[in-house]
Amino acid sequence: MTGTGPAPIRVLVVDDQDIVRDGLVTILDLSPELAVVGEAATGERAVELAGETRPDVVLMDLRMPGIGGVEATRRLRSEQPGVAVLVLTTFDDGDSLRAALAAGARGFLTKDAGRVQLVDAIRSVARGGAVFSDSAAGQLVRAFVGGGGADSTTGTDSGPPVRREAHAGTGPVDAAALRTPFPELTPREREVLAAIASGASNAEIAASFFISIATVKSHVNALFAKLGASSRAEAIGLVRDRLSGY
Known part of the structure; x- marks a missing residue:
């Protein structure tokens, strides 16, 4: 007898570096509660692919060719208000964080985050929460207060x-x-x-x-x-x- 659990969280992975993107997909595929529905290497492709796949969470890099992660986040949130954008970046300076937050991102992690932390963060933002790495939270405190x-x-x-x-x-x-x-x-x-x-x-x-x-x-x-x-x-x-x- 088989039971049906909750539907997996649909995740779109966005990063311009192939090796990083492949690694993220591999990590997320290990979690049965997540389903990677697409990969994009540019902000433009992320917006386009999100319209096709309707993800719950977009794992977004900030620095990419073209419109970049901040503008992609703004467009995504405009077109799909229910989507949660979780920034995963090496650049957690105050200006980048403020810009992405203003665009509608729900959380920030640096790329040295572990698998458990990443999966927990995706789960949290999918449920409407906000997640910040220690360094990102520190930047926000210094920038805003x-x-x-x-x-x-x-x-x-x-x-x-x-x-x-x-x-x-x-x-x-x-x-x-x-x-x-x-x-x-x-x-x-x-x-x-x-x-x-x-x-x-x-x-x-x-x-x-x-x-x-x-x-x-x-x-x-x-x-x-x-x-x-x-x-x-x-x-x-x-x-x-x-x-x-x-």
């Missing part, structure tokens, strides 16, 4: 020690209420923003969602970057302002 951390708890991460910032929430906020005023955020990012606006700390958010504090930090960094917020207080202010308009 001027070197300060986005965490509200004490401790250290890949960047400098973060400071505790005094802030008060708006009172209980339902993530569903943030869907219209914050369309640029993923569902999980809206849940995290709602928790922040309600006054929850990163540790409390992690416990509530049954995820690690590191994952919470990734979501916080991502939503701060998308909103241009430099602190929890600014994010809470944005929630107040946008909710007041609806």
Whole structure:
């Protein structure tokens, strides 16, 4: 008797280097929950092939001939809003990360990521999450919050020690209420923003969602970057302002 499990996550692999692309396909083929539906060596071909294969996740290189990964991501997200783009790159400088994030990428990994980390990242972005390597998260923190951390708890991460910032929430906020005023955020990012606006700390958010504090930090960094917020207080202010308009 055979059972039917969930459909595999459909992945399009985009990289201009044949050896890298072949290696990625080989790695992903080892996971039964993933299905590689196509390969592309240019951004133009990635957009074209995505229209033909309808992937769930596009594994995207940044530096390629032609339009490159950032513009390809922008076109993909415009034509297929439901597709998740996960950047896999050697170049995790702040400018590249900001550009790709603004174009609609949901995550960034460097090419030294291991197989388990890569598969976990694909699974996470396919479900609406955001994933950042330690180095990418550090770049985002430095780029968007001027070197300060986005965490509200004490401790250290890949960047400098973060400071505790005094802030008060708006009172209980339902993530569903943030869907219209914050369309640029993923569902999980809206849940995290709602928790922040309600006054929850990163540790409390992690416990509530049954995820690690590191994952919470990734979501916080991502939503701060998308909103241009430099602190929890600014994010809470944005929630107040946008909710007041609806």
